[in-house]
Amino acid sequence: MINILLTILFSSFRFAMTFPVAVMQFEFSFFETILWTNVGGILGIFFFAFLSDKLIAWWNRNIRKSHRKEAHTESNEKKIFTKRNRRIVRIKQQYGLMGIALSTPIVLSIPLGTFLAVRYYRSSRTKFLYLIASNLAWSIIYASFYLFWDKLFFTSA
Numbered sequence: 001m002i003n004i005l006l007t008i009l010f011s012s013f014r015f016a017m018t019f020p021v022a023v024m025q026f027e028f029s030f031f032e033t034i035l036w037t038n039v040g041g042i043l044g045i046f047f048f049a050f051l052s053d054k055l056i057a058w059w060n061r062n063i064r065k066s067h068r069k070e071a072h073t074e075s076n077e078k079k080i081f082t083k084r085n086r087r088i089v090r091i092k093q094q095y096g097l098m099g100i101a102l103s104t105p106i107v108l109s110i111p112l113g114t115f116l117a118v119r120y121y122r123s124s125r126t127k128f129l130y131l132i133a134s135n136l137a138w139s140i141i142y143a144s145f146y147l148f149w150d151k152l153f154f155t156s157a
Contacts, residue, residue, distance in 0.1 A: 003028075004036055006155025011037040015105040015135065016142065023146040033143040034136075041110060041135040045128065048114040056119060097121045101130035105138040 003026040011018040014130045015037065091099070097117060104113025117127045 007036040008040035008043065011040030012047065012110060013108055015041050015044075015138070019139075019142040019146045023143070030143055030147050033147070034139050037139045037143070038136055041105065041139070042132055044110040045114050045131050045135065049118050049128070050112045051111075052115040052118040057117075096131055097124060098129055101127070101134040104131060105135055110135075125156050 005024050007018060007026065007028070010021065018037055018040070019033065022028045022037060028036065095103075097120075100116050100120075102109070104110060104117075108116070110134055114131065116132060117124075121127045
């Protein structure tokens, strides 16, 4: 039971790093690995979506409000676009929600990918479907690799 709880907890934060532990250390079967890592991943997506909503609302209420007051008191200057701002806009325009969802379990962590999806696609009702579908697809790929890697690489022809 503790192995299942640890797998769920780990996969809600660092999805990709959970598979070696679940397969090699806890010795879960293919379907157990997919089930428990997806339970953790989906719980992580919903938890971090809720947390991201609260964090964004707090940021807009407290931090942005003070920045707006300072901007109006100084002068009405043009907004300065930094490298970081340009990079964020370029990633959002080139890859969109689908790109964020596909890269969430492997490149981005679930907390960061969910934050970006909530931040930039607030009104999209499909963001959770994309994140969950990506989670499921990557879990099948990872579980297959870790369960069958020795047969793929170490069997003689």
